[in-house]
Amino acid sequence: MNKESFSLQSTLEANFLNVILPENPEIDEIAEKVIREDKPDFLISYRDVNINGNITLKYKLINTIALAYSDRNMTKDQFIVLYMSLLNPFIQGKDWFLDYHNFCIDERYIFLDKQTMKASYIYVPEASFQNQDEDIVQFFKKIFSQIKIVNDPAFQVTMYQYFISDHVNFTDLYQLLQKEMKADMKTAEIRMPKVPEKPEIKNTGTKSMQPLAEQNVHVKAVEAKAEQQVENSPFDIFDTGKKKTNSGDSAINALFGGKDKKKDDKSGKADKKNTGFNLFGKRKNKKDINDTKEEQLVERQKNAEMQNVYDNAFESDKTETPQQCSDITETEDEGNNFDVNAYLELLHSEIPGAIERINLNFAGPYITIGRMSSDETKPDVCFNKEFTRIGRKHARIERAGNGYCIIDLGSANHTLLNGNTLIPNQPYPLENNAILEFTKSKPVKYRVVILS
Secondary structure: OOHHHEEEEEOOOOEEEEEEOOOOOOEOHHHHHHHHHHOOOOEOOEEEEEEOOEEEEEEEEOOEEEHHHOOOEEOHHHHHHHHHHHHHHHHHHHHHOOOHHHEOOOHHHOEEEOOOOOEEEOEOOEHHHOOOHHHHHHHHHHHHHHOEEOOOHHHHHHHHHHHOOOOOOHHHHHHHHHHHHHHHHHHHHHHOOOOOOOOOOOOOOOOOOOOHHHHHHHHHHHHHHHHHHHHOOOOOOOOOOOOOOOHHHHHHHHHHOOOOHHHHHHHOOOOHHHHOOOOOOOOOOHHHHOOOHHHHHHHHHHHHHOHHHHOOOOOOOOOOOOOOOOOOOOOOOOHHHOOOEEEEEEEEEOOOOOOOEEEOOOOOOEEEEEEOOOOOOOOOEEEOOOOOOOOOOOEEEEEEOOEEEEEEOOOOOOEEEOOEEOOOOOOEEEOOOOEEEEOOOOOEEEEEEEEO
């Protein structure tokens, strides 16, 4: 794709991604009609604007963060949600008469919903913006190579083994992730079975004339009846009767548009309409795809033995997520050898309790700045709950060359640099003595100090 045609814009109405089309563009009118009228949920909608005779596509961005600036440490469940949402357009695109080559695969212009962290693509329906198959393969490998699954390293090794094989296929990968999600959901159900409380024996206020021994027999009979009801309950996960409902399948169907279970059981095959994608080569046969549980167990044991292999996996393909900041030339991350004394010094805050100094001599490639929250991982620099105007993940500062840059992560109340509002998901260089403000209303103001 012609990446020079992409630019981000912030207006009072919303944030936009603008894509300038070439002169006399070759527009795919069918795809354009599908995006405008049918509006597939995995795409960001756009409108045409004619500026000085050139057609510009304006994609409206709402409550999103660019994939390039999302966290790379995540749980297995988070990884599966993210990766399935990245794969979904390539699986279903052809059903919407969309050419998978026209999905933008630049990390800076793939956007994640800040609540669900599911990905949405932009689709450029013009011939010159097409990707090659190999570029798409490398994109998915690169994203995986940057991610660390913090709670299941064995699964990460499994994924690594899959990506280095000669038979990588979008459909197979999607089905593999579906199986993993379904297996995890069933495991969770088994660990925490829902058992109804035993019926409470009401006290009528009159003294029972039954002997104590007979009362105990009565209570035991009631308990036995309740246990029998639990065994026959349609919600019992161990019940094999016709009334059983599979909550795992229901959740999968709700999230990803599942198919009729009876139809699947009868045919033993997935719906060909949604699984006929062959970008990565020929599909494996049924025997290869439908591995037995015993084979999966042996495979997982092998994966555990290969834990140390992953540490050096994709080493040649790894690149840091930070993008270049204007004229700053990006260099390799030097870790703790980054020989710069730098920090943010508090100048003013109308709310008491602001962090006095934010150290920029961090070990990793970046730090996130935000507000304390109980429902998600804390940012690296965490303001307390009184700073309500600062977002939970408001901005991040990352290394770029011999300096730093600041990125606003789609915050609702904005970030300002030297009095100028930053366009979200766009890196800006930080210079010595620059003034950085978090939020326009009741800002927390810092001075940038960079000493060589």
